[in-house]
Amino acid sequence: MKRTLLLLSFVLTAAGLNAQSLAVHEMDTVLEVNSTAMADYGFSIDIKNVSSTDVDVYVRRAYHEMDCAYDSGYFCWDYCYGSDIDSSIGYINIQPGVVKGDFSGHVYSPTTGSSCSDSTRYVFYNGKDNSDSLSVWVTISAGPTVGTIELSVTESKVYPNPAVNILHIETQKAGTFTLFNTLGEEVKRTYLVPGQNAVSVADCSNGIYLYSIDGSTFKRVVINH
Incomplete structure (x- = not known):
């Protein structure tokens, strides 16, 4: 069984x-x-x-x-x-x-x-x-x-992963979302408000990225259009 x-x-x-x-x-x-x-x-x-x-x-x-x-x-x-x-x-x-x-x-x-x-x-x-x-x-x-x-x-949640064109970010407090490519170059920076946020990644190439919220630990997200 x-x-x-x-x-x-x-x-x-x-x-x-x-x-x-x-x-x-x-x-x-x-x-x-x-x-x-x-x-x-x-x-x-x-x-x-x-x-x-x-x-x-x-x-x-x-x-x-x-x-x-x-x-x-x-x-x-x-x-x-x-x-x-x-x-x-x-x-x-x-x-x-x-x-x-x-x-x-x-x-x-x-x-x-x-x-x-x-x-x-x-x-x-x-x-x-x-x-x-x-x-x-x-x-x-x-x-x-x-x-x-x-x-x-x-404290925060980023989804979906992989993302197509939009990343949804839920956060308990205001802050800054920063997205980096694998070379460590900043490709996107967005100010977050408490609650739900939507960040467009339609202009980003397919691949693996790293993100942080207010300089916190880097986490991985995949973009696949």
């Missing part, structure tokens, strides 16, 4: 998140399931209000591309929402210092014989200030013998 290991891990980048009202308090760690039958498995994320005032918290699914189709397409917050709804209609009020464990996301156990990867993103946000938010990326990687679910909270 083939078994699939679903691994949920949490990585928090503290810099730039201190002004936010919301933080991940606790989440599932390891879940092992039988992947020989299609089954729905849920993972939970507990959200804490780290501010000094009440917060009405909504959640939305902001990025959802499921080529492997392992995501059962629903999440629960104040209510369980189907695959045709990406934003919660209602909210959950969280008082200062209080933790709420009402969120659950749902995936199917992988049964594929080939390897592939999917990503989706859940955003928890203050109903009175959309910029006061917390993003949780869910990456589902599956293969013929093992599958993993990785949850991460990061």
Whole structure:
């Protein structure tokens, strides 16, 4: 009997998140399931209000591309929402210092014989200030013998990779995105605002590039028109 290991891990980048009202308090760690039958498995994320005032918290699914189709397409917050709804209609009020464990996301156990990867993103946000938010990326990687679910909270996210004509950059704070070719020459510099940013790379040749945000560690991105 083939078994699939679903691994949920949490990585928090503290810099730039201190002004936010919301933080991940606790989440599932390891879940092992039988992947020989299609089954729905849920993972939970507990959200804490780290501010000094009440917060009405909504959640939305902001990025959802499921080529492997392992995501059962629903999440629960104040209510369980189907695959045709990406934003919660209602909210959950969280008082200062209080933790709420009402969120659950749902995936199917992988049964594929080939390897592939999917990503989706859940955003928890203050109903009175959309910029006061917390993003949780869910990456589902599956293969013929093992599958993993990785949850991460990061200060910035650059996708897709490879990119065709547009790079999407999600960041928690304002900053500067710089793109370099493999010779170390700067080819593009863009100022970022908190939240979602779109950077055109249509004028860049196909190939491997390096980027940094505010001089941080260089990371690789591929451009392939």
